[in-house]
Amino acid sequence: MNFEQTTTSIKESKPLEFGSIFSRSIELFKKVWLQGFLTLMLTFILILPFYFLVYGPILAAGISDPEMIGREEMSPALTRAMVVLVPLFIAGVMTVSVALNSAFLRICMLKDTNSTKPDDYFYFFKDGRWKDSLKLGLIVLGLSLLGAALCGIGIFYFIVPISLMSAFYAFNENLSATEITKASFQLGNKNWLTIFGLIIVMGLVAELGVILCFVGILFTAMLGKIPIYFIYKDAMKNK
Template sequence: MDATTLNKIIAGSKPLGFGDIMSRSFDLFKKVWLQGFLTLILTFVCLVPFYLLLYIPLVFMGISDPDMLGKDKMSTPAIIWMAVFLPIIVMAAMVVSIAFTSAFLRICKQKDSGATGADDYFFFFKGRYFGKMIVLGLIAFGLSIIGALLCGVGLLYLIVPLSLIPAFFAFRPEMSPMEIVKAGFQLGNKNWLVIFGLIIVMGIVAELGIILCGIGILFTAMLSKIPLYFIYKDGVGFNGQNVPLEE
């Protein structure tokens, strides 16, 4: 399926159903809660080195200059370090999040269809998809910056198309990064209010896991990602996609 055909499918698709997607998301969560937990843990583990890279030098700066900790303003070296590496950390977080979320959505499809096979959490970290993962992260980071510069209103709008990037990357990885982003905008614009509502409501519900002694959120957080699978399934479908993706 090329990008033109995909665009026609999205244009001709029926409006998404808020209640239906939410209901099916809860049902599927019962099958993938463990995979969601593992996805979240792996995401944290992969990001730890980046956070260490950011904060360890700051710790040494504080040790070498104890007075720095008591000042109202950060020292010039600390400001420069944060200015250089903080964007890198944010971009890395986006790249890693896209990769693991895409892998999780593939697992959701596998469990939903009853297919057998190993849960490949690192599918997009290898082979020809790795480069696309980096580019998609860069695009998402750039769009987020643009949205933030528009007084936050732009970022509010971009929440929907940006959230759909992992879905299209998961199920149409042969598309170019720009085609994936454009498809996300097309499907997002057509069903913006429904998708935005699902993101907000399911995000709030997923956060309720914190009630379970705080640690419960580790098991419920990925509930907020499951609707993306059904949004893609209902908005695009899986015709001709039953063949396993190449590595």
């Protein structure tokens, strides 16, 4: 589906139904809770090297020059290193986040349709797709910073299109990062209140995992992502 077809589908789509998406998300969670847990664990594992990339030089500098801690300022050499390493850290973390979130939504689709295809958590790292994941990750970062700059209020608006980007990326690889962003805003603006409500309510439900000795949150955290799959599915098919 190209960008023109995508925008047409959004225009012709029916209003999203909160109750239907909520109930189907709960049912699908029963099938993908393990995949959600694995996605979360892979996220932690894959971003860990980027933390070492940033904090490694700081630790090394602190060991070689203990007085630096007392001065509460970095040496010129460390400052120059951070100028290079921090952007790499941010780009790496955002790429991993977008790629794995999109892969999880793709897995949700496979389970929902009873597909026999294997779960592929690294799908959006393969065949050069990591470049698109990087581009989309940087756009998400930019929108997040813009939302925060608007006295924090803007983030409440941007959270809807930002959440939708992974779905358009997961299910429509023909779209560029810019087109994905435009489509996400179009769908988000049309159903903003419903989508925002689903994100907040399902996020709160996912937090109930803390009841299980706090470890349970690792198994329920990805529940908050599942409605995005049904939002995309309903918007693209209900005309």
